[in-house]
Amino acid sequence: MAAPSAEVRVEIASDDDVVAARQAGRRLAEQLGLALTDLTLIATAISEVARNITAYAGRGEIVVRQIERRGRSGVEVIASDDGPGIEDIDRALQDGYTTGGGLGIGLPGARRLMDDFAISSHVGRGTTITMTKWAPA
Protein backbone atom coordinates (compact mmCIF):
# COMPACT_ATOMS: atom_id res chain seq x y z
CA MET A 1 0.00 0.00 0.00
CA ALA A 2 1.47 3.34 -1.06
CA ALA A 3 1.72 6.28 1.31
CA PRO A 4 -1.46 8.39 1.43
CA SER A 5 -1.53 10.82 -1.46
CA ALA A 6 -0.96 14.49 -0.89
CA GLU A 7 -4.08 16.63 -1.00
CA VAL A 8 -4.92 20.27 -0.38
CA ARG A 9 -8.39 21.74 -0.05
CA VAL A 10 -9.12 25.46 -0.35
CA GLU A 11 -12.48 27.11 0.26
CA ILE A 12 -13.21 29.69 -2.43
CA ALA A 13 -15.25 32.73 -1.47
CA SER A 14 -13.16 35.80 -2.28
CA ASP A 15 -10.40 36.89 -4.64
CA ASP A 16 -7.84 36.25 -1.88
CA ASP A 17 -8.93 32.61 -1.99
CA VAL A 18 -8.28 32.50 -5.74
CA VAL A 19 -4.65 33.41 -5.07
CA ALA A 20 -4.45 30.99 -2.10
CA ALA A 21 -5.81 28.11 -4.21
CA ARG A 22 -3.37 28.57 -7.06
CA GLN A 23 -0.44 28.94 -4.66
CA ALA A 24 -1.44 25.78 -2.76
CA GLY A 25 -1.84 23.88 -6.02
CA ARG A 26 1.50 25.09 -7.24
CA ARG A 27 3.25 24.01 -4.02
CA LEU A 28 1.72 20.56 -4.20
CA ALA A 29 2.71 20.13 -7.84
CA GLU A 30 6.20 21.29 -6.96
CA GLN A 31 6.46 18.67 -4.20
CA LEU A 32 5.49 16.06 -6.75
CA GLY A 33 8.41 17.11 -8.90
CA LEU A 34 6.65 18.75 -11.85
CA ALA A 35 8.67 21.11 -14.01
CA LEU A 36 8.46 24.90 -13.62
CA THR A 37 6.48 25.29 -16.84
CA ASP A 38 3.89 22.74 -15.67
CA LEU A 39 3.63 24.45 -12.25
CA THR A 40 2.83 27.69 -14.03
CA LEU A 41 0.26 26.04 -16.30
CA ILE A 42 -1.45 24.37 -13.31
CA ALA A 43 -1.45 27.56 -11.22
CA THR A 44 -2.90 29.55 -14.12
CA ALA A 45 -5.61 26.97 -14.79
CA ILE A 46 -6.54 26.93 -11.07
CA SER A 47 -6.78 30.71 -11.14
CA GLU A 48 -9.25 30.57 -14.04
CA VAL A 49 -11.56 27.96 -12.54
CA ALA A 50 -11.36 29.54 -9.07
CA ARG A 51 -12.39 32.89 -10.51
CA ASN A 52 -15.30 31.21 -12.26
CA ILE A 53 -16.46 30.09 -8.82
CA THR A 54 -16.32 33.58 -7.30
CA ALA A 55 -17.83 35.17 -10.43
CA TYR A 56 -20.75 32.80 -11.00
CA ALA A 57 -21.37 30.76 -7.85
CA GLY A 58 -20.06 33.07 -5.13
CA ARG A 59 -18.46 30.26 -3.20
CA GLY A 60 -17.13 26.77 -3.68
CA GLU A 61 -14.10 24.66 -3.15
CA ILE A 62 -10.93 23.58 -4.90
CA VAL A 63 -9.17 20.34 -4.14
CA VAL A 64 -5.73 19.64 -5.54
CA ARG A 65 -4.33 16.16 -5.12
CA GLN A 66 -1.80 13.70 -6.34
CA ILE A 67 -3.20 10.86 -8.41
CA GLU A 68 -1.73 7.69 -9.87
CA ARG A 69 -3.28 6.06 -12.89
CA ARG A 70 -1.91 3.38 -15.19
CA GLY A 71 1.55 3.79 -13.74
CA ARG A 72 1.60 7.57 -14.24
CA SER A 73 1.42 10.20 -11.56
CA GLY A 74 -0.18 13.55 -11.92
CA VAL A 75 -1.92 16.47 -10.27
CA GLU A 76 -5.68 16.52 -10.28
CA VAL A 77 -7.65 19.70 -9.63
CA ILE A 78 -11.32 19.49 -8.70
CA ALA A 79 -13.25 22.76 -8.60
CA SER A 80 -16.79 22.44 -7.33
CA ASP A 81 -19.63 24.75 -6.41
CA ASP A 82 -23.36 24.71 -5.69
CA GLY A 83 -23.96 27.69 -7.93
CA PRO A 84 -26.39 28.25 -10.82
CA GLY A 85 -24.69 25.69 -13.07
CA ILE A 86 -23.79 26.05 -16.73
CA GLU A 87 -26.68 25.95 -19.16
CA ASP A 88 -24.69 25.21 -22.30
CA ILE A 89 -21.37 23.52 -21.55
CA ASP A 90 -20.35 23.31 -25.22
CA ARG A 91 -20.68 27.06 -25.59
CA ALA A 92 -18.98 27.72 -22.25
CA LEU A 93 -15.98 25.87 -23.66
CA GLN A 94 -15.82 28.08 -26.76
CA ASP A 95 -13.36 30.94 -26.84
CA GLY A 96 -15.01 34.30 -26.47
CA TYR A 97 -18.29 33.08 -25.01
CA THR A 98 -19.15 34.65 -21.67
CA THR A 99 -22.20 35.39 -19.58
CA GLY A 100 -20.16 37.17 -16.93
CA GLY A 101 -18.56 40.10 -18.75
CA GLY A 102 -15.10 38.52 -18.93
CA LEU A 103 -13.01 37.65 -21.97
CA GLY A 104 -14.63 34.26 -22.29
CA ILE A 105 -11.32 32.45 -22.30
CA GLY A 106 -11.33 31.15 -18.72
CA LEU A 107 -12.72 27.67 -19.28
CA PRO A 108 -11.41 26.95 -22.79
CA GLY A 109 -8.08 28.42 -21.69
CA ALA A 110 -7.90 26.23 -18.59
CA ARG A 111 -8.69 23.23 -20.78
CA ARG A 112 -5.74 24.09 -23.05
CA LEU A 113 -3.42 24.50 -20.07
CA MET A 114 -4.17 21.06 -18.64
CA ASP A 115 -3.91 17.54 -20.11
CA ASP A 116 -7.36 16.24 -19.12
CA PHE A 117 -10.42 18.37 -18.53
CA ALA A 118 -14.04 17.44 -17.70
CA ILE A 119 -17.08 19.45 -16.65
CA SER A 120 -20.22 18.18 -15.07
CA SER A 121 -22.88 20.76 -14.43
CA HIS A 122 -26.57 20.81 -13.53
CA VAL A 123 -28.59 23.99 -13.83
CA GLY A 124 -29.60 25.13 -10.38
CA ARG A 125 -27.38 22.63 -8.63
CA GLY A 126 -23.81 23.49 -9.41
CA THR A 127 -20.72 22.70 -11.39
CA THR A 128 -17.74 20.41 -10.94
CA ILE A 129 -14.63 20.73 -13.07
CA THR A 130 -12.01 18.00 -12.92
CA MET A 131 -8.70 18.61 -14.64
CA THR A 132 -5.36 16.84 -14.61
CA LYS A 133 -1.77 17.54 -15.50
CA TRP A 134 0.37 14.41 -15.85
CA ALA A 135 4.00 14.33 -14.81
CA PRO A 136 6.28 13.40 -17.69
CA ALA A 137 6.73 9.61 -17.75
Place this chain on the structure above:
Amino acid sequence: MPVPILKQGSVLIASIQTALTDTDVLRLQQKLIEQVGRYRSRGIVVDVAAIDVMDSFVARSLRAIAQMTRLRGAEMVLVGIQPEVAFAMVQLGTSLEDVHTALDLEEGLALLESLGGEAGRHGGSVS
Protein backbone atom coordinates in the same frame (compact mmCIF):
# COMPACT_ATOMS: atom_id res chain seq x y z
CA MET B 1 -1.08 44.22 -1.19
CA PRO B 2 -0.92 47.57 -3.00
CA VAL B 3 1.60 47.91 -5.80
CA PRO B 4 4.20 50.67 -5.20
CA ILE B 5 4.34 53.28 -7.96
CA LEU B 6 7.60 55.15 -8.41
CA LYS B 7 7.87 58.45 -10.27
CA GLN B 8 11.09 58.77 -12.25
CA GLY B 9 11.17 61.91 -14.37
CA SER B 10 8.27 61.78 -16.79
CA VAL B 11 7.78 58.03 -16.27
CA LEU B 12 5.77 56.10 -13.68
CA ILE B 13 7.15 52.71 -12.70
CA ALA B 14 4.80 50.19 -11.13
CA SER B 15 6.73 47.25 -9.83
CA ILE B 16 4.53 44.33 -8.88
CA GLN B 17 6.16 42.55 -5.94
CA THR B 18 3.76 39.78 -4.96
CA ALA B 19 0.82 37.79 -6.23
CA LEU B 20 -2.03 40.14 -7.08
CA THR B 21 -5.65 39.65 -6.18
CA ASP B 22 -8.24 41.00 -8.61
CA THR B 23 -8.87 43.87 -6.18
CA ASP B 24 -5.16 44.78 -6.21
CA VAL B 25 -5.16 44.82 -10.01
CA LEU B 26 -8.18 47.12 -10.21
CA ARG B 27 -6.65 49.43 -7.60
CA LEU B 28 -3.40 49.58 -9.57
CA GLN B 29 -5.38 50.42 -12.71
CA GLN B 30 -7.13 53.29 -10.97
CA LYS B 31 -3.98 54.67 -9.37
CA LEU B 32 -1.98 54.63 -12.60
CA ILE B 33 -4.65 56.37 -14.64
CA GLU B 34 -5.04 59.00 -11.98
CA GLN B 35 -1.29 59.58 -11.49
CA VAL B 36 -0.54 59.77 -15.20
CA GLY B 37 -2.62 62.94 -15.25
CA ARG B 38 -1.47 64.32 -11.92
CA TYR B 39 2.23 64.03 -12.78
CA ARG B 40 1.75 64.68 -16.51
CA SER B 41 3.68 61.48 -17.16
CA ARG B 42 4.61 60.49 -20.70
CA GLY B 43 4.88 56.83 -19.97
CA ILE B 44 4.21 53.95 -17.59
CA VAL B 45 6.34 50.87 -17.07
CA VAL B 46 4.60 47.95 -15.38
CA ASP B 47 7.15 45.42 -14.17
CA VAL B 48 5.69 41.92 -13.76
CA ALA B 49 8.99 40.05 -13.26
CA ALA B 50 7.84 38.82 -9.85
CA ILE B 51 4.51 37.50 -11.13
CA ASP B 52 4.25 33.73 -11.48
CA VAL B 53 0.69 33.67 -12.82
CA MET B 54 -0.78 35.94 -15.47
CA ASP B 55 -4.35 34.77 -15.82
CA SER B 56 -7.06 36.16 -18.08
CA PHE B 57 -8.21 38.73 -15.54
CA VAL B 58 -4.75 40.21 -14.98
CA ALA B 59 -4.07 40.19 -18.73
CA ARG B 60 -7.36 41.94 -19.46
CA SER B 61 -6.67 44.53 -16.76
CA LEU B 62 -3.18 45.24 -18.07
CA ARG B 63 -4.55 45.68 -21.57
CA ALA B 64 -7.13 48.09 -20.16
CA ILE B 65 -4.38 50.06 -18.41
CA ALA B 66 -2.46 50.28 -21.71
CA GLN B 67 -5.54 51.53 -23.57
CA MET B 68 -6.51 54.05 -20.90
CA THR B 69 -2.93 55.30 -20.71
CA ARG B 70 -2.95 55.90 -24.46
CA LEU B 71 -6.25 57.76 -24.18
CA ARG B 72 -4.56 59.97 -21.60
CA GLY B 73 -1.80 60.78 -24.08
CA ALA B 74 0.90 58.51 -22.66
CA GLU B 75 2.22 55.02 -23.38
CA MET B 76 2.49 51.88 -21.24
CA VAL B 77 5.17 49.23 -21.54
CA LEU B 78 4.88 45.85 -19.86
CA VAL B 79 8.24 44.42 -18.82
CA GLY B 80 9.60 41.30 -17.15
CA ILE B 81 7.21 38.57 -18.31
CA GLN B 82 8.93 35.35 -17.26
CA PRO B 83 9.46 32.65 -19.92
CA GLU B 84 7.11 30.11 -18.34
CA VAL B 85 4.50 32.82 -17.80
CA ALA B 86 4.76 33.76 -21.49
CA PHE B 87 4.27 30.09 -22.37
CA ALA B 88 1.16 29.83 -20.18
CA MET B 89 -0.26 33.08 -21.58
CA VAL B 90 -0.02 31.82 -25.14
CA GLN B 91 -1.68 28.51 -24.21
CA LEU B 92 -4.38 30.37 -22.35
CA GLY B 93 -4.99 32.69 -25.29
CA THR B 94 -3.98 36.03 -23.73
CA SER B 95 -1.09 37.12 -25.89
CA LEU B 96 -1.61 40.90 -25.44
CA GLU B 97 -0.68 41.70 -29.07
CA ASP B 98 -1.71 45.33 -28.69
CA VAL B 99 0.44 46.05 -25.62
CA HIS B 100 4.06 47.26 -25.81
CA THR B 101 6.40 44.83 -24.09
CA ALA B 102 10.11 44.78 -23.32
CA LEU B 103 12.45 42.29 -21.69
CA ASP B 104 13.21 44.25 -18.54
CA LEU B 105 12.96 47.68 -16.93
CA GLU B 106 15.99 49.06 -18.76
CA GLU B 107 14.67 47.99 -22.17
CA GLY B 108 11.23 49.27 -21.23
CA LEU B 109 12.52 52.74 -20.41
CA ALA B 110 14.49 52.78 -23.68
CA LEU B 111 11.34 51.80 -25.60
CA LEU B 112 9.33 54.56 -23.94
CA GLU B 113 12.00 57.05 -24.87
CA SER B 114 11.88 55.99 -28.50
CA LEU B 115 8.07 56.17 -28.50
CA GLY B 116 8.23 59.65 -26.93
CA GLY B 117 10.88 60.74 -29.42
CA GLU B 118 8.62 59.81 -32.29
CA ALA B 119 5.79 61.87 -30.84
CA GLY B 120 8.24 64.78 -30.48
CA ARG B 121 9.24 64.58 -34.13
CA HIS B 122 5.60 64.61 -35.21
CA GLY B 123 5.10 67.71 -33.09
CA GLY B 124 8.17 69.30 -34.66
CA SER B 125 7.01 68.77 -38.23
CA VAL B 126 3.78 70.66 -37.60
CA SER B 127 5.38 73.88 -36.39
